[in-house]
Amino acid sequence: MTGEATRPLRVAIVDDEAPARALLREYLAGVPDVELVAECANGFEAVKAVAELDPDLLLLDIRMPKLDGFEVLELLEREVAVVFVTAYDEHALRAFEVNAVDYLLKPLAKDRLLLALDRARARLREGRPFPVAEVLAAARPAGAPLARVLVREGSRVHVIPIEKLDLVEARDDYICLHSAGNEYRKQQTLAALAAQLDPVRFVRVHRSFIVNVERLAGIELYAKDSRIAILRDGTKVPLSRAGYGRLRELL
């Protein structure tokens, strides 16, 4: 690891507890070729820091208020190496074992951190992608529907509680979430979101639309064999034949 003009590893610390951040800072201070670019006290700050500072590596706590480590990961939408930092969490540990992702256990040991930094450097050098989707899938409790949808807008994060989500619409290569008169764009496919939503509450009524059943005001015959759904706020949503079938089955 002799640094022949090696670029320093740019690291961001994300932990809601000040002592835990201080410890990581102290450990990192003595490591050559490491630059600490950000210290974040919560997930929102982490998303912002990644968007603005583009670190190479996140030292990411899992249990944090409002936005936990996995949710931060979901929102990043970009290649960044992650080493998880956790006190102990069966879910998390299982996720890491499946995917051979590095993690550190609290209380933190310095040599363990150094090893993790070396591995992260190797991963970045070889351009191996970080398995975000697999980690998230393994970390999420099986079968539990989404309680809220997270949307990132630049360095801002919007949290949409699932009961406030009215309608989801597929656009070109993103989806558009409608909630209380606002629209949010998210880089995801409609099918991927549909798989995470509660099927009793949300119905895919069309190839390009998912509707919150509680927002439904009525269904109208639009032309021969084609119907539209009217939402409470007056929005009209086309129903495909299969979508109409699914809706009738549920109601």
Added chain:
Amino acid sequence: MHPILAYRGRLGPYLAAWVPLAGMLAALFHLVVGSTWPESLAVAFPLSLVYAFVCLAAWYPCRNASLSAAAFPRIVATQLLAAALSAMLWLFLADTWVVMLAQVPRFARLDERFPRIAPVLLGAGVLLYVLAAALHYLLMAFENARRAQTQALELEVLAREAELRALRAQIDPHFLFNSLNSISALIAADPPGAREMCLKLAEFLRESVRVGGARSIALGEELALAERYLAVEQARFGARLRAEWRIAPEVRACQVPPLLIQPLVENAVRHGIAGCLDGGCVTVVAERAGGAVRLSVENPAGDQAPAAGGTGVGLENVRSRLAAAYGADASVDARREGGSYVVTLEFPLRLAAAD
């Protein structure tokens, strides 16, 4: 369950006890009626054997008019009626048996002398039945006492297990690992602070082990333990964690099961404060409400706060411990009130250690 028939090895001694009774009955016949010994024995033994079984039916009246539940006159009336019926049944059986015996040449004309045996038999029948009923009552009381003892033992084992489980669940590994991590962080930056936190952590652990072994402790002690817990957590959360205590002095001496309040405070930190970006205040209020203590723990509801009625392990634990200690006299209520989550306990104000 029948106190004699339901147990292996009781019927034998019971029947054996009837052998001397049968002998006495034969002697009675011999003296009163002047029957020969073979005649007396031939009547007394089979009749005693039959009556031994008839008297086993004393269980039904004994169960119906139990010593603990029925009034005394009812017990007497029931048993006398049963005694009269049994004795009359016995008399009828005896008559039949004597008539049958009279067919045998050796006992010829025995039936002519029967009317003189009848009053003796009737008296003996009543007496023997009463003896049998007394035996049934005795055995039933014995079984009841034994069952009560077993139940008490089982209850004690259950309570002990619950305590152990509570203790094991008590020291949350997250709490310990995170605290050690904080100490590790303080060692370089603030050595006196690190030492102080070591001491606070040790104090909390020592107290929870000591208190956990007691059957009941003063509420004041329990609150001190919760305070120690918060002191450790405060080092981790810094300004994000604040605490407010409003404890009426007259409830501090109230005896409570140990580790009743501390889990609630721990929940308030883990599910409330830890879920809020800017943290908040844990408020503990204890006051007297008539003959009871009303104690509430309030915290800002983070995202993870369970809905009203909560299913948290900690809350469930508190609920079952309260129920074990006070039965229906205690209550637990957990609800969201606006942006807060409040758990309220009510339990009887008891000053002396309950034993």
